[in-house]
Amino acid sequence: MSTDSSASGEQPVETTDPGSVDADGAPFLQQPDDGSGHLELAAELRRLRGLVAGSTFEDVHEAVATVRELSDHLEKVGTRVNPFTYETWGVPEHIGANPAIGSRNPISPPLEPVVFPDGTVRVELTLGIEYQGPPGCVHGGIVALLFDEMLGLANAAAGSVGMTADLRVTYKSPTPLLQPLRIEARQIRTEGRKIWTEATLHTGDTLCARTEGLFIEPRGIRDEDRDKPIEG
Numbered sequence: 001m002s003t004d005s006s007a008s009g010e011q012p013v014e015t016t017d018p019g020s021v022d023a024d025g026a027p028f029l030q031q032p033d034d035g036s037g038h039l040e041l042a043a044e045l046r047r048l049r050g051l052v053a054g055s056t057f058e059d060v061h062e063a064v065a066t067v068r069e070l071s072d073h074l075e076k077v078g079t080r081v082n083p084f085t086y087e088t089w090g091v092p093e094h095i096g097a098n099p100a101i102g103s104r105n106p107i108s109p110p111l112e113p114v115v116f117p118d119g120t121v122r123v124e125l126t127l128g129i130e131y132q133g134p135p136g137c138v139h140g141g142i143v144a145l146l147f148d149e150m151l152g153l154a155n156a157a158a159g160s161v162g163m164t165a166d167l168r169v170t171y172k173s174p175t176p177l178l179q180p181l182r183i184e185a186r187q188i189r190t191e192g193r194k195i196w197t198e199a200t201l202h203t204g205d206t207l208c209a210r211t212e213g214l215f216i217e218p219r220g221i222r223d224e225d226r227d228k229p230i231e232g
Contacts, residue, residue, distance in 0.1 A: 018119045028115035031103040045106035054129035100149035113153050120186045121153045138175040147211040151197040154185035162195040162215025175208040193217040
């Protein structure tokens with residue numbers, strides 16, 4: 001597999017201005033499909049991931065050989081992305097590899113955020129057994145990961161960019177697997193380079209967890225990068 005240190009020169013992923021949407025909200029993050037089949041491949045690998053994590057088998061040696069052959073093929077035909085040489089944050093290679101929202105990453109659910117006029121960012125999702133912690137429940141670390149991402153998206157919706165400095169999660173009730181979940185995030189306030197953001201996680205009317213995060217805006221951030229989904 002070759003390595004392209006400058007990525008592919010694709011344009012940054014687009015986000016939606018909360019002020020331009022109606023009360024029903026609108027998709028916030030637009031991850032383009034380049035027509036290569038990459039997104040379909042990631043979707044099938046998510047399906048495979050769930051089957052492997054959530055099934056038992058008598059003999060899958062033939063399947064192992066098939067998957068190994070596929071991995072060898074992808075290693076030959078793919079162009080490796082260098083994560084240290086993105087031309088700017090927010091390009092498809094950057095967002096696509098994200099473990100929470102990356103449409104190209106089989107690890108991600110992925111989140112599909114919707115933004116509302118008041119700047120609230122919401123996702124609705126269902127998590128399978130591959131995200132299990134306690135039996136039948138989502139792993140607490142996965143909850144924290146999703147919260148961190150959602151806070152970053154809420155900051156982007158507010159026109160802010162911040163790196164995570166402090167993330168405090170309060171777990172109120174077990175987060176169930178295989179049940180509809182809803183996460184809502186919004187920016188609270190800013191003070192200089194400091195940004196405070198909060199979010200909640202519900203299943204139905206039950207509050208499963210809530211969080212508040214402190215983010216620090218990187219020095220020298222460009223104005224054109226402020227509404228990109230940049231966080232960490």
